[in-house]
Amino acid sequence: MKAPASFRWFSFAIIWILALLVFPINSLASSIFNDDFVNLDTNFWEIFAHSVGDVKTVDGTYLTLSAIQGYSFPYVYLKNVTIPDNNFTIETKFKFSGTVTYGNGLIFSDKLLSYGTYSDLASNDLIFAAWPLNSTTVDISSSLCLKDSIGCTNGSYVHIAYVPSDVWTEMKIEEIDGRYILTVGGQSYETRDSSRKISHFWIGNPQTTTQTQIWPSIHVDYFGIYNNSIVNKFPIIVLPGFGGSWDIAAILSGTSGNNWEVPEQITVYDGLLNSLKINGYEEDKDIFLFPYDWRKPLDALADDLKNFITNKGLANKKIDMIGHSMGGLVARAYAQKYGVEKIDKIITAGSPHFGLVDSYGLWEGAVFWGNVWWEKALLSLTTELNRVPGERKIDTLRRVAPSILDLSPTNDFLYLNNLLKPWSNLLQKNLYLGNLNSQSTQVDAVLFPLWSDDEQTRSSIKTTMRNRHDSLMGTWEDGKPIKNKPFNLMPGDGTVTKESAIGPFSSNAIEGSGNHISVISAEQNIQQILNNLGVSSDSISGSYSTYPSSVFIASLRSPGRLEVCDLLKNKCNNDLGLYFSGEKLFMLPGYVGEELRVRVYEAGLGNYSLHLGSVTETDTWAKIDGRLQKSGQVDTFDVINGEPFPFKKEHCLKDGWKKYTYVKFKNQGYCVSYVEKHEGDHND
Numbered sequence: 001m002k003a004p005a006s007f008r009w010f011s012f013a014i015i016w017i018l019a020l021l022v023f024p025i026n027s028l029a030s031s032i033f034n035d036d037f038v039n040l041d042t043n044f045w046e047i048f049a050h051s052v053g054d055v056k057t058v059d060g061t062y063l064t065l066s067a068i069q070g071y072s073f074p075y076v077y078l079k080n081v082t083i084p085d086n087n088f089t090i091e092t093k094f095k096f097s098g099t100v101t102y103g104n105g106l107i108f109s110d111k112l113l114s115y116g117t118y119s120d121l122a123s124n125d126l127i128f129a130a131w132p133l134n135s136t137t138v139d140i141s142s143s144l145c146l147k148d149s150i151g152c153t154n155g156s157y158v159h160i161a162y163v164p165s166d167v168w169t170e171m172k173i174e175e176i177d178g179r180y181i182l183t184v185g186g187q188s189y190e191t192r193d194s195s196r197k198i199s200h201f202w203i204g205n206p207q208t209t210t211q212t213q214i215w216p217s218i219h220v221d222y223f224g225i226y227n228n229s230i231v232n233k234f235p236i237i238v239l240p241g242f243g244g245s246w247d248i249a250a251i252l253s254g255t256s257g258n259n260w261e262v263p264e265q266i267t268v269y270d271g272l273l274n275s276l277k278i279n280g281y282e283e284d285k286d287i288f289l290f291p292y293d294w295r296k297p298l299d300a301l302a303d304d305l306k307n308f309i310t311n312k313g314l315a316n317k318k319i320d321m322i323g324h325s326m327g328g329l330v331a332r333a334y335a336q337k338y339g340v341e342k343i344d345k346i347i348t349a350g351s352p353h354f355g356l357v358d359s360y361g362l363w364e365g366a367v368f369w370g371n372v373w374w375e376k377a378l379l380s381l382t383t384e385l386n387r388v389p390g391e392r393k394i395d396t397l398r399r400v401a402p403s404i405l406d407l408s409p410t411n412d413f414l415y416l417n418n419l420l421k422p423w424s425n426l427l428q429k430n431l432y433l434g435n436l437n438s439q440s441t442q443v444d445a446v447l448f449p450l451w452s453d454d455e456q457t458r459s460s461i462k463t464t465m466r467n468r469h470d471s472l473m474g475t476w477e478d479g480k481p482i483k484n485k486p487f488n489l490m491p492g493d494g495t496v497t498k499e500s501a502i503g504p505f506s507s508n509a510i511e512g513s514g515n516h517i518s519v520i521s522a523e524q525n526i527q528q529i530l531n532n533l534g535v536s537s538d539s540i541s542g543s544y545s546t547y548p549s550s551v552f553i554a555s556l557r558s559p560g561r562l563e564v565c566d567l568l569k570n571k572c573n574n575d576l577g578l579y580f581s582g583e584k585l586f587m588l589p590g591y592v593g594e595e596l597r598v599r600v601y602e603a604g605l606g607n608y609s610l611h612l613g614s615v616t617e618t619d620t621w622a623k624i625d626g627r628l629q630k631s632g633q634v635d636t637f638d639v640i641n642g643e644p645f646p647f648k649k650e651h652c653l654k655d656g657w658k659k660y661t662y663v664k665f666k667n668q669g670y671c672v673s674y675v676e677k678h679e680g681d682h683n684d
Contacts (some may be wrong), residue, residue, distance in 0.1 A: 032088070033081045034224040037063040048075040048115040048206070058219075065104075065204050066217040073104050073215045075115045077202035078223075085197050087228045090173045093221035096132045096165045102213035104205040105131035105138075106220070108173060108198045113206040121207065123157050127196050128173060128182060130163075132216050138163045140171075140184050144191040147179070154196075160189050168221060173198070174228070187316060228536075234344045235286045236276065236320045236533070237309070239327030240269055241350075241520075242407070243375035245291035248583045251378055252555065254386035254400055260291040265578060266374060271521050271543030272322065275530065278539045288312055294326060295382070295401040298432055302333040320533055321346045324520040325496070326407060328449075329353070329433070335443045336436055346443065347529055349450045349512065350519040352496045353437065353503020355409035355430050357458040357487070363404045364428060365475045366394050368617050369458065370495055372517070373551040373589040380619040381553055381585075384611055394474045409500075410434040413460040416479045427477045440504040448532055450510040451501035452519050457492030459499075493519050517547065548590035552577075552642050553613040556584035559604035559628050564588070567595045567638075593641040600626065602633040614642020622660075624651075649675050 035044065038060045049055045053067040053074035065074045083090075094106055108128040113121075123143040132138050140161045145152035152158065163169045163185045172183040175198075180191040203218055240262055250257025262269060273287065281287040290308050292301055309315055319342060321331040328348025335343055352359075358369045366383075368376045379401060387396040398404070408430040414421045423429060463479025463486070470476045481487075490497045495516035502509045510532055512525045519525050523542035530540070556562040564579070564586040565572035573579035577588035588596075591614060600610060610624040622644050626635050637644040646652055646660055649672050657671035665671045 032083070032225040032227060033078075034222070034226075036222045037061070037220065044078060044080055046077050046079045048204075050074070061221070063203075063220040064217060066098075067215045069212050069214050071210075071212060072116070072208045073102075073205045075202065075204040075206040077112060077200060081225065083197075083199055083201075083225055084175075084227065086175050086178070086194070088175050089226045089228055090198070090201070090224070091170070091226070092223045093168055093170045094130060095168045095219050096138060096216045097219065098135065098216045099214045100132050100134055100216045102205075102209060102215060103131050104215060104218060105129055105203075106171075106218070107202050109200050109202070110196050110198065112200050112202065115206045116208055117206075118208050118210060121205075124155060127198055128180075130169075130171060130184075132165050133162075134165070135216070136165050138165050138169070140182070142182070142191065144180065144193065144196060147190045147192050149192075154192075161185055161187060165216070176228070186313075188318075234318050234320045234533075235288065235314055236281065236322060237288045237290050237305075237314075237331075238269060238272060239290050239292070239305075239321060239323040239330050240266075241325030241327050242294050242403070243372075243378050244268065244324070244327070245294060246374075246378070247293070248580055248585060250293070251382045252385055252583060252585070254382060256293060260293055262289060262291050267543050268517055268521050269324070269543070271523070271541050272526050272529070274541040274543070275526050275539070276535070278541060279530070279535055284312075288314075290327075290330075292327075292330065295403055297402050298329055298333040298406045299337070301330045301403075302337045305330055305334040306338055316342075318342050318344050320344050322349065322520075322529060322533075323347070323351055324349045325351055325516065326403070327351070329406070332436065332443060332447060335446065336439060340443055340446045343446050345533060346447045347450060347510070347532060348447065348501075349525065349529065350452070350493050350496050350501055350516050351449065351503075352407060352500045353433075353449065353505070354411050354497075354500035355407060355413075355433055356496050356500060357409060357413060357461060358495060359404050359407040360409065360414070360461065361481075363398065363408055364394075364477055365480070366397050366618075368549075368615065368619070371549065372547045373549055373587075373615075374547075376549070376615045376619070377551045377553055377587055377589075380613060380615045380621075381555065384613060384619070384621050385555065385557070392474045405430055406432050408433075410437055414479055415460065415462045417464055418462070421479065437504055444505065444507070447505050448508040448510055449502050449505050450512040450519060450525065450528060451496075451498045452493040452512045452514055453491035453498040454513055455492060455494035455515055456489040457494055457497045458487045459490035459492070459497050460488040462486050462488070550589075550591050550614075550616045552588040552591035552596070552639075553611070553615065554586040554598055555611040555613075556600060556608060557611070558608040559602075559606045560584070560608050561601040561603040562586060562610075563599040563601065565597050565599075567597055569597065591642070596639040598637045598639055598644070600628070600635040602628045602631060605629060610637070612637070612639060612642060612644055645678075646671055646675050651675070 037057045040057050047055050050072055052070040055065050055074050055076055058064050067073045107126050109126045126143055128142050130138055130140055142158045142160055144154055161184055174181040175194050178194055180194050182189045244262055244266055245260045246263045247257035247260045276287050292304055323331040328351025331346045361367045361369045382400050383397045386400050410430050410433050412420055412423050462482050464482055466476040466480045470480055492498050493516040510528055512519045512528060514522050521543045523540045527540050554564050562584045563572055579586050605628050607627050613619055613621040620642055652668050652671035657665045657668045
């Protein structure tokens with residue numbers, strides 16, 4: 001059989017390259033047959049070598065078929081092994097060497113050919129083939145049409161890819177849900193169907209020729225057949241929620257940063273990731289965690305996600321995405337901006353497709369309604385440290401975190417003086433998410449929202465006109481929440497209402513349970529997610545735990561070393577809370593006003609700024625300016641309810657006494673008297 005002319009198949013060049021992750025075979029996959037060719041087991045391989053051919057294992061590492069110039073080449077086929085009709089994986093690794101005047105190769109077929117007859121191999125003799133065209137190039141072909149190929153009919157030659165002849169090439173064929181996925185050369189290709197069932201595998205060439213030929217040698221490193229323990233074969237990207245990604249240096253400086261990660265203290269996603277790993281996924285191989293700068297608008301984050309997909313080598317692979325809260329909106333923004341052709345499914349867990357009321361409090365009032373501590377801490381910290389002189393707090397928050405507006409409600413949610421104020425009449429409204437919702441049909445087929453209705457959730461706000469002080473501060477432009485019972489409630493997860501979590505995707509909705517954290521972390525919800533992705537889950541690992549909503553923060557800018565302890569110094573820094581020595585930052589989640597002792601140790605001379613914050617529904621910050629003037633200097637501050645007490649008379653000079661609001665000094669003299677009374681308290 002000549003190569004390539006003797007195939008007598010027409011070339012087909014238009015192919016649709018679909019994405020699929022190259023999945024490793026792992027301990028959870030059931031092995032049907034596996035041969036590393038340490039030796040050649042004739043119980044499983046039928047060999048026709050004849051006197052001119054040689055079939056052997058080389059150094060116990062790979063199989064080699066070769067022949068001297070002549071009329072025939074060895075023919076080896078697999079026997080006594082049954083290949084399933086569906087949900088299986090075949091893997092092999094091969095290369096060719098030598099000159100080619102007549103072809104041979106690796107054939108996956110539903111028939112065996114008799115050895116020693118003369119005829120050309122036809123397309124109906126194979127389902128997939130790896131066949132050398134010349135001494136440098138191997139043609140990967142099929143008799144099945146690729147998905148979305150125009151004008152293709154099964155049974156004709158379909159060229160799939162070219163790979164180098166003389167280098168080891170991995171090839172994988174997977175049967176999934178009535179179609180084949182072939183992965184070779186780092187690319188994956190999907191057939192329309194698997195109507196022809198692979199039942200036989202053979203190597204070499206069963207045909208004889210009428211003239212002597214020069215035959216290339218075939219080398220096979222391994223061959224295996226496996227039952228799929230994982231039905232879903234797409235790589236998965238997990239997208240955390242608002243504030244779930246950290247880059248401390250970027251937060252402190254207000255810059256974009258390039259080291260975003262989900263820190264170990266945020267364990268919300270551990271259960272999901274561990275459950276996928278238990279069931280055969282490998283991190284950064286077929287499951288990826290996408291940490292992102294949640295301060296950015298959704299449209300910019302869609303671009304960042306696109307770059308992440310490209311950088312991880314997933315641009316030409318079909319993917320699944322699991323997004324929690326804001327992360328689901330990031331995945332959706334990407335899909336609606338760049339298309340769904342390479343997306344299998346997006347599962348959004350507790351994502352506010354119609355926005356959430358809590359964002360109104362942040363965007364218009366700089367108040368925190370119901371957020372977990374890390375969301376409050378990072379947002380409050382970046383706002384406090386990055387205010388420029390003369391800038392109002394609300395303006396800083398909007399500048400450093402424009403994403404908040406993209407999370408605001410897109411429906412009528414605000415009552416002003418007991419009258420419903422149309423969303424269209426708001427001065428501050430979420431146009432971006434509103435526009436996505438107006439075009440939601442773009443992602444109808446791939447988006448599956450998971451919701452809960454176990455908790456009463458803020459759904460609308462009763463407001464009144466803002467006062468003069470609010471106007472000066474730039475807050476509550478569209479209405480200030482009334483003091484008593486400002487919220488109307490609806491079923492949801494405690495943060496996002498059921499209605500918003502489902503959004504415009506009711507036909508694909510997945511019923512979950514629990515609160516806003518547990519929709520992505522509790523075992524029953526992880527099970528729902530894996531089921532909907534088609535992942536066969538042998539075990540589920542949940543990670544749900546409760547998280548406090550308050551936090552104390554100490555941040556030191558410029559020279560010095562920061563230390564935060566309890567009053568008796570039994571616990572300090574990492575033993576007390578979260579301590580980031582390089583960034584001179586301390587956070588104490590669950591802070592309820594305990595007395596703390598904060599010290600600034602000399603580690604270089606110069607001026608410093610110490611920022612002390614207590615964050616609950618609102619945040620209160622005190623900024624203390626000091627100077628390290630001598631070696632060994634230690635400045636000590638006692639803190640109650642997040643606010644410091646003065647310990648030097650200099651702290652009381654000018655208007656300094658006004659900073660100590662917890663003590664509530666009436667004037668500078670009262671401040672000085674307090675310092676004199678407590679002299680010596682800070683000498684330990």
